[in-house]
Amino acid sequence: MRITCPLCGARDRREFYYSGAAVALDRPAPEAGAEVWDDYLHNRDNPAGVTRDMWYHELGCGSWVVVTRNTVSHEVIGTALARDEKGRGA
Template sequence: MRITCPYCGERDRREFYYRGAAVDLDRPAPDAGPEAWDDFVYLRDNPAGETRDLWYHEGGCGAWIVVTRNTLTHEISATEPASGGKR
């Protein structure tokens, strides 16, 4: 799989580190209890189709990027800076 970094251009997927879904997660309160924290840490949606994922360009410029891709075909339809254009 090839990922296009907004700063470095197209690179091999091995230069990037996958960090999970690029969505806002509802973090439990510090005293929410073990069940709430277990759900927060381990239970995630695993959709088939288009997703927006957060990736870190570890082997390159160090940018955080959002990759829009299809989990069924691995086709990447868009990449963008995660911070609105700032590194």
């Protein structure tokens, strides 16, 4: 899979570190029970289809990139710098 870094251009995905979904997580209250914290820390959705994910260009420019991709076909639909996506769900 190739990811187009908005600053560096198309690169092999091995230059990037995958960090997870580009969504804000609702952190539980400190006094929430162990089951709530376990769910928050260990369980994430794993949808088939289009997702928006955070990738860190570790072996490149060091930017955080939001990658919109299809998890079924592995098609990368688009990329944007995370700083430019602030307020858009990233």
